Amino acid sequence: MADKTIDARGLSCPQPVLLVMENMKKLAKGTLEVLVDTDTSRENVSRAARMEGWEVTQEEKTEDGYRMILEKKN
């Protein structure tokens, strides 16, 4: 179960990354579920997560985009 779900579907650049960065900083560690609708947003969110020391542990295609799980253990 994720600590928080971020729905970034339909948002244009750079809002998905801004939302995810903000929540990663707020949580410091834990699990984030992120929903995006484009491949660009998926790649941008992955890149931002790695930059902040988070890991993308799951990526799956959904009906209208992708569901990603980001984790940071410590």
Add this chain to the structure above:
Amino acid sequence: MKGNVLATRWGIVLVGASIGVIAPLLQKLGNPANMGICVACMERDIAGALGLHRAGVVQYLRPEILGFVLGAFLAAVLFKEFRPRGGSAPVARFFLGMCAMIGALVFLGCPWRALLRLAGGDGNAILGLAGLATGIWIGTLFFRGGYSLGRSSPQSKSVGLMIPLLMAGLLVLRLAYPPVEGQAASGILFYSLQGPGAARAPLLVSLAAGLIIGVLAQRSRFCTMGGIRDLILFRQLHLFSGMVALVVVAWVVNLILGQFHPGFEKQPVAHSQHLWNFCGMMVAGLAFALAGGCPGRQLFMAGEGDNDAGVFVLGMIIGAAIAHNFGLASSPQGVGPNGIAGLAVAMGICLFIGLTNLRRS
């Protein structure tokens, strides 16, 4: 999830470098000086070719622009990334497109051309790029304040096809009404007999260049505004490294081709009014930031089925018509008679859209 090689650091560098090779070659083969590729100028020329404005020296239905959209469309279909979407504040995006074009035509170029002008030795580009970065920085302040034009939503396939179909239709017109030596019109299309509009690479070369760049840029998400924005907002160099590659490679290719002429005065299709070069690109940069992409990126997204980007593109084309019909566009002699007033109105519109769409406390 399959990896996308062109979306890696080296991928984006490769794409920037490819544009850095192709643009000076297009210039060598006939396109205007330091304008091998310029999204704003080329959309302005298309507006002229269609008679939306009647500035005789900038009328040509540029195949590169059609290629950008159709190349991006092909790549998106091939890699299953064609996602028809839209409905996020279309009229605001249309106005942002118009404002972006008005700013770009005060400077005389889009961010791509600003980079190519720099790579050709035009020092005035430094002022334009400084203005561009300032405008994007203002945009990041809005983003930090919660700026959003709202969500887009999925649309039907036919809706996503609108802009690619428009470009295919324009290509049919270009094929049906080719330029005729010494004539300012062919069928329903207008052609320049002199000036930048008369400088053109062969049709097939221009179209192929556009298609190649369209495919590469769709896969890599190449975006010049995004390069500067991400550097300011996230200290991230990813997209910025593509811009650097473009300038460095274009500079080397220009040196090889004898197209590097350093200086500020008498640069091709440019003026040296520093303040207005700066302010023009500041307004354009803010408009690109608020709309989420540089003019090239908007074309590539339109090819992926993004109607909001398509509306921005249409706004730019109509903005070009307004800029030339109302004396807002600059010329090598300097800013147009109403250029400064137009710029002030465009800045006002951008700030109004920015300030009234801050959605968080």
